[in-house]
Amino acid sequence: MSEPQRTPKSQSPDFSAWVDLHGDYLYKYAIFRLRDGSAAEDCVQETFLAALKAYRGFEGRGSERTWLVGILKHKVTDHFRRVTREAPIGETEGEEFEHNEFFTRTDEWNNHWSNAYAPSDWHATPSELVERSDFWKVLNDCLSPLPERTASAFTLREVDGLTSEQICEALNITVNNLWVMLHRARLHLRNCLEINWFTKETTD
């Protein structure tokens, strides 16, 4: 599909055509980060409304889509900010994802990997995984039990590659909080993927 004819600056663009042209793209962008359909739809709506207001300011430099994605990026971060600002971080948030049972042994090697949870060889590469839509489904399912803030921190770090400072500011946490959250998210996700993706794959 080609870009629409750009409307003259003074005239309002056809917004319903905007939804048809860019709606799916923006929604996919948002849902990849938020994993929640209604939150993604809200962000897309806010993006279009902000674009509507700012349209006069849009000089037509670059494509409309790039401009819209730029707005959406902020809306997604605002969403993370909103859900996490409302609830200050508690002492025990996400403690169960420390997964002490992974390292509980009855022999002399307590605090080393328990045989039941120890990693195995995955024989996988990013390029093959990235194409598997079922892999993304499993990954999302694995992310969903994590506390909202922990999952958001992981997404901002790994999907958008934000710096620690940017994430700490958005989520209202210290850098030590962030490192603990990322560690728990990774420990949990790795195990969940091993059980639900890598073990299943070989037994199917």
Place this chain on the structure above:
Amino acid sequence: MALKAYDKIKHAVRWWLLRRLPTCKQTVKVISESMERRLSLWERITVKLHLWICLWCVWYLEHLHLMRNTIRSKAAQEPNLDSSSLPPLSAEARERLKLRLSQPND
């Protein structure tokens, strides 16, 4: 015979080291932090030694990088999001959006 003795020594060295190094539980935390900050010299040495004798933690490190690289390559495909397998807007959501945009000042 010599080989057997060598194996025995190697085993003993590994056992001795693993008793003195940080445990797997402590090491996986440092492995995660190595993706966030530069480790101190001491941390780098102890993690290296731990990885030398613990294949489980080697795989752990590999898996964390695999997850990061897979997610980042997915994000890098974003210019082609239209053809990706992510769900598109539902018909109802599309209508809701159009309706909302036609009354922007409400």
